[in-house]
Amino acid sequence: MTTKAELTSQxxxxxxxxxxxxxxxxxxxLSDVTNATGLTKxxxxxxxxxxxDLAIAAFKFTVKNMMKRITDHLSNSxxxxxxxxxxxxxxxxxxxxxKELGGCPILNIGVDANNQNTLLLQKVKEVIERIQDQVAxxxxxxxxxxxxxxxxxxLYFAKRLDTMIQGAIFMTYTMEDDFYIxxxxxxxxxxxxxxxxx
Amino acid sequence: MTTKAELTSQxxxxxxxxxxxxxxxxxxxLSDVTNATGLTKxxxxxxxxxxxDLAIAAFKFTVKNMMKRITDHLSNSxxxxxxxxxxxxxxxxxxxxxKELGGCPILNIGVDANNQNTLLLQKVKEVIERIQDQVAxxxxxxxxxxxxxxxxxxLYFAKRLDTMIQGAIFMTYTMEDDFYIxxxxxxxxxxxxxxxxx
DNA sequence: CTAAAAATATACCAATTGGTATATTTTTAG
DNA sequence: CTAAAAATATACCAATTGGTATATTTTTAG
Numbered sequence: 001m002t003t004k005a006e007l008t009s010q011x012x013x014x015x016x017x018x019x020x021x022x023x024x025x026x027x028x029x030l031s032d033v034t035n036a037t038g039l040t041k042x043x044x045x046x047x048x049x050x051x052x053d054l055a056i057a058a059f060k061f062t063v064k065n066m067m068k069r070i071t072d073h074l075s076n077s078x079x080x081x082x083x084x085x086x087x088x089x090x091x092x093x094x095x096x097x098x099k100e101l102g103g104c105p106i107l108n109i110g111v112d113a114n115n116q117n118t119l120l121l122q123k124v125k126e127v128i129e130r131i132q133d134q135v136a137x138x139x140x141x142x143x144x145x146x147x148x149x150x151x152x153x154x155l156y157f158a159k160r161l162d163t164m165i166q167g168a169i170f171m172t173y174t175m176e177d178d179f180y181i182x183x184x185x186x187x188x189x190x191x192x193x194x195x196x197x198x
Numbered sequence: 199m200t201t202k203a204e205l206t207s208q209x210x211x212x213x214x215x216x217x218x219x220x221x222x223x224x225x226x227x228l229s230d231v232t233n234a235t236g237l238t239k240x241x242x243x244x245x246x247x248x249x250x251d252l253a254i255a256a257f258k259f260t261v262k263n264m265m266k267r268i269t270d271h272l273s274n275s276x277x278x279x280x281x282x283x284x285x286x287x288x289x290x291x292x293x294x295x296x297k298e299l300g301g302c303p304i305l306n307i308g309v310d311a312n313n314q315n316t317l318l319l320q321k322v323k324e325v326i327e328r329i330q331d332q333v334a335x336x337x338x339x340x341x342x343x344x345x346x347x348x349x350x351x352x353l354y355f356a357k358r359l360d361t362m363i364q365g366a367i368f369m370t371y372t373m374e375d376d377f378y379i380x381x382x383x384x385x386x387x388x389x390x391x392x393x394x395x396x
Numbered sequence: 397c398t399a400a401a402a403a404t405a406t407a408c409c410a411a412t413t414g415g416t417a418t419a420t421t422t423t424t425a426g
Numbered sequence: 427c428t429a430a431a432a433a434t435a436t437a438c439c440a441a442t443t444g445g446t447a448t449a450t451t452t453t454t455a456g
Contacts, residue, residue: 003453040405041444046402047403107309112310128369171326180361
């Protein structure tokens with residue numbers, strides 16, 4: 001059964017995750033947390049060990065939300081190569097969607113945690129690796145299905161894709177201009193068409 | 199002439215710029231500043247209006263350093279297209295070099311200032327625009343010199359280049375793996391070769 | 397409905413935050 | 427060498443920081 005505390009924990013994360021994502025670890029204070037949730041420190045510290053523990057849970061919460069959204073979107077096709085196109089299609093709406101999350105958690109927390117918070121940075125690394133592995137697997141599935149040329153290195157391609165996407169997200173947010181994401185997705189679509197085709 | 203205060207200001211910036219760059223605005227405290235410099239608050243506040251003013255000066259200091267380094271490197275050739283290759287060549291050593299600066303100032307402060315510090319974010323935007331304009335001008339020079347195809351849109355290409363580079367820097371720092379920068383520079387070199395050629 | 401357990405609120409803590417007014421020291425121009 | 431000006435150090439400020447011990451309230455199982 002769902003205890004009261006579990007509900008509260010979920011509620012806290014819902015409210016607090018975008019705040020940590022937007023502001024970063026150091027710039028989010030516990031009074032930000034109590035003000036936003038309407039709860040007291042007693043409730044917060046009853047559910048989370050400390051600020052770092054809360055920040056990590058918040059990051060995981062946001063990533064889970066995001067991953068579910070991608071996975072749902074990719075379920076629109078069974079073809080590996082079509083799924084690749086669905087990835088770029090997903091990111092074409094990412095600026096709007098990620099604003100709800102308080103920005104891209106990987107970019108924000110990746111940069112924020114660097115030199116600041118080892119545990120948090122470790123979590124970001126793990127998420128990036130997981131994403132790259134999933135994309136690489138998708139490409140390998142495509143090779144196996146005869147949709148994608150067996151010439152290409154799946155993991156390398158996945159890393160390139162990821163790198164370009166993160167660059168586009170950074171530029172779009174910093175310049176407040178969706179051009180960067182749209183243009184990068186065009187570029188990636190072209191790469192898929194030209195480099196992956198059988 | 200150089201007054202005492204000007205020397206002190208420069209000294210403070212030299213010491214403090216990498217700290218702000220590494221930690222970000224909120225996570226850098228004035229005691230970090232006084233401890234690192236060995237000066238007191240009196241000296242700091244005598245030379246800078248407040249913490250924000252210092253952070254902006256620190257960002258400009260780091261960018262100036264970086265820009266000089268790039269400009270120096272590009273002076274190794276007079277050919278516009280060769281200069282483009284010198285840009286990727288510069289970034290191949292960027293992981294090592296930028297560590298001295300406390301990381302890439304554009305990436306770090308761009309992400310850090312977002313949702314946090316309007317003035318600082320504005321400075322980042324200006325620097326990005328300046329860089330893109332310079333690269334675009336370089337490409338236009340190449341077109342005029344008959345080295346580069348007149349088909350391509352100089353500013354679009356400059357933006358793509360910048361976006362890919364920033365993505366590579368983010369990934370290399372977050373994953374602590376220079377692969378991303380090297381691979382992206384290979385990719386860009388290829389783009390220059392294939393897309394820009396006459 | 398009740399007693400125990402769980403969850404939350406309250407009241408406190410020392411340390412630190414950015415910043416300022418003023419005293420002291422150092423530099424500068426003559 | 428000296429007086430004025432500039433630069434820096436000192437001593438202070440209220441507000442906030444993350445965190446804890448304990449009191450109170452709410453939930454839960456029987």
